[in-house]
Amino acid sequence: MEANRVRRRLNEPIKPNVVPAQSVINAQQGLSPAQRANRNRSRSKGLLDVVTQLDTHLDPAARESIIRWVQEEYDNRNGGELLGLFGRCYLGSPYVDHTMDIRGSILEHFAPGDSVPPAYAPARALVRSPAYLFVEVYSDGQVVPVRDDGSSAI
Secondary structure: OHHHHHHHHHHOOOOOOOOOOOOOOOOOOOOOHHHHHHHHOOOOHHHHHHHHOHHHOOOHHHHHHHHHHHHHHHHHHOOOOEEEEEEEOOOOOOOOEEEEEOOOOEEEEEOOOOOOOHHHHHHHHHHOOOOOOEEEEEOOOOEEEEOOOOOEOO
16 A cells, blocks of 8 residues: 555656746836936936035925925936935035935935945945945836936946
């Protein structure tokens, strides 16, 4: 009887040990060709100036106004939903970088040992490079490094 069970197991088809497919967020998923092209367009000098001067505006009302202006700039660009910007911080020690969250109108500063929000984590290493002025973080997961001249690095 034991031999029949073994024979039956040997005759069963071998089922592969397969890991189910993993879902990965595809950057730019669902964007139109025009939106993709808009992400590649050069940023205005006004936008670059505002982003580099964020740390000089300590008044919360002024900062709120700047963040709204930046949001309008990106809405007019029509490059997809921007979560926020990640950039170098110029306040000095202990801060090295900051986020500007468009949806929550929040400017938050981080020291080297601080954890940044997960959506901004891929941007942190990029912004430490002198090659980029700041990094755009989009709701589809794409991060777009922006150079000092306003051009994108994608």
